[in-house]
Amino acid sequence: MQNLFEAIKVPQEELENIVNEKLDMIRNHSRKKKRTRILCSFTAAAACIAGLVIFSVSNPVLAAQLPLIGHLFSQLEDKQPYYRDMDETKVQTIPQTEESENVVDGLKISLSEIYCNTEAMYMTVLLESKEGFPDYLTQPESDSVDYFIANAEQTFDFAEGTMIFPLQFSGQYIDEHTFAGSTRIDFSMGYGYGDMSWSFPDAVPKSFHWNMKITDIYTYYDVSQAPDKTYALNGPWTFEADVAARQTEKIVKEVNDYGPGGLGITTAEKGEFEIILNYAHDESKAAYDYESVQSVVLDADGKYMLDKVGMLPIGDFNVSKIHVYYFPVASEDDYAAIQEKLTVGEPADFIKEIAIHHTEIDFGS
């Protein structure tokens, strides 16, 4: 069948034309953004002052949403892939001060909460538009992308250099004036830019001071279907905070064990919120047909864990150990019947009866 794919005739000239046309559009868009960023540095101060005056006018929507501040992690949990069941007692609620909320051009950005460990800083924000966000964003005709991209420059007092990286605030519109979003800032991204010298600190201290400047923020309805439906504003919005970092560890276990279908696990990584299973396939270890052996992951108490392509959200599971069971399936109906049994009751005894291979991964805690 691969030959069939290779044999598909490509209309070279027409394909070149369409690729050139779309890449030209992208380059023009990119150049325009760079120009506005330069202009922004001259006008930012004036815009910031004007914005503060405008936003001091009473805003009933803002008042209605005030209780959101400090409670966004739980509200946005299913909008992002990183954390699950974050312990609210360990979350740092940001007091509303000049350092945590800024208004420019009628858009107020407020930091709501920060949660930090030694791998990343998780942050929630509230975006409030005085004029209201366009209808094409809050009441889209089709599935829209509910996130904002913020070009941000960040400094951390434990690292030399500046982290310059766009942040994606994934979330949802609360109403036509309000968007709540969360993002994750990965410390391993490094600090520097382009050809500048980069730094990668060995450790994240228990506490540090953090500054962030959002130079511009934007989102789209659907750039391909409606290129004019772009919402973009230039900042800067500036923030700073003293952050407490939980000293967490990532446990990495060498596994290198393969099931009888040839699919196996090389390493398993347990972080604070997820377990990552790094899968591999080795034909030489396959005693059975590849598709005829399936696997399932149970926690230390024998509860079924949903495997999202090698990522297992930890949530309330007991993950001191996890068990991977490999079992034969004769057909899809057979597999569906087994899966149904796994999701109800206690699946451990049942799966042990039919398993032909078992891998135990002991994280030790």
Added chain:
Amino acid sequence: MQRNEKSDDKHDIEVKLTKKAIRGNADAYGELIRRNQEYLYKMAYVYTENQQDALDVVGTAILKGYQNIRSLKNPQWFRTWITRILIRCAQDANKKLVYFSSIDEVEIPERYEGISLEETWDLRNAIELLPEKYRNVIILKYFSEMSVQEIAYILEIPAGSVKAYLSRGRDELKKYLKEDYMYAESV
């Protein structure tokens, strides 16, 4: 051995380009698209079966890819990630089209050069007869040669479901095709 080294170099270059593209470098993104443009067209054609529709889908996927490039978490997976976007674009495009064609009006395109018309006709019809969930995994597995994990990522389904759909899809195809044709190239 030399071929593997070249392949590794190519992969390393693509990872570097992807990292730049994620940081907003439009030229790096453009280079990635150029390196994959023929693959993207062929994948779009498999879904649309029409040259103009396939070109439109590629164009849309290029723009949507740039719009969302910052959401790509693993730079090693650019091709897999852009395939996911392309397939969504193709599915959206197909929903907008209403075909009124009888079996007599369908022409066998020249795209399948080197393969007998009989085989082409059989395979094309067999794939089109599959339920969508099986068709997707069959196309990705045998046309793109993607791994189960990559297919699971593209279709946003558990890896176990991918394997089950593959098994079921192949069983369905076998009803229409000679078994040796199925297994000669795919296993």
